[in-house]
Amino acid sequence: MAALQRPIRSRNKESPMTKGLLIIHTGDGKGKTTAALGMALRTAGHGLRVCFIQFIKGSWRYGELEAVKRFDDCIDLHVMGRGFTWKSESLEEDIRLAREGWALACQAIDSGQYHLVVLDEFTYLLHYRMLEIAPCLEFLASRRAEQHVLITGRYAPQALIEAADLVTEMRVVKHPLKSGIKAQKGIEF
């Protein structure tokens, strides 16, 4: 949590009339998290700060982590959750971790320190009902007017899509893992 208490190193120099967008990357295709990473790095390229919260531990590996390290003056990365899936044995533990992650997200959004807050793989928490959607949407709707929030993950609930400004579906047209080619460095991880 220390990251949230650091002094602001770059301020949003945009007009106060700028509208913060709620952006969703969903669908069963690749590129949801990768495009979020690209957007985070692009934002950092402007010298603006990003809070990137991964809600599924282990979904990122060496390549992303090393890439983000070069931007540690602009990007604060937090890893929540406890494995590749939220469909684990202990529902209570999952709910506890989901609430903890959401509390961190709320704090980051409220802090006013970030141009962009990314909630990576967050949709699963809503889809698997680890969190109630209504209070989440209410919180997002009440955020500062210029705060951009980007949420990724499959199965984005309809209510989230309705609340969003920008929604992209990454749709699989063709996938090599289906033709038996193994996951590869830089491409899949």
Added chain:
Amino acid sequence: MAALQRPIRSRNKESPMTKGLLIIHTGDGKGKTTAALGMALRTAGHGLRVCFIQFIKGSWRYGELEAVKRFDDCIDLHVMGRGFTWKSESLEEDIRLAREGWALACQAIDSGQYHLVVLDEFTYLLHYRMLEIAPCLEFLASRRAEQHVLITGRYAPQALIEAADLVTEMRVVKHPLKSGIKAQKGIEF
């Protein structure tokens, strides 16, 4: 072109059995180039080299360029073309630039120096028939077995999709520019 003659700073340490993928990001939605940028940075995070060729000059702005600068030991960025669109007044000039860009792409792919070669917005050259598709596909099919190539842009021709290993369509579900919100720093550029 100097970049292509530099000594190799990081080699692909993967097994020679790795299959180089032909990857396409197409569709009318956002995230095609952004996901390519994310993949380039992830690859660079592994210490592997990337050649990123932009086929539409001016489509990148400050944020991406500054982000990529932090990886100038791993990512060689080339900007081809001459404006935001290839539908310009001078067809001859467009064809000349398209051929020049494709020649550079071929050289990068042939060089064996890059884990990943990105041809950003390349589909437009095929769609607007600035280049013939058959020799392009033939060249791509004959590349080194482990060479990954990522092509982005709308209107990916069917023959290119058929030749590809991994195709993702970025589909617009909702877009803020349609609701009158202006393009914003870090989000759109």
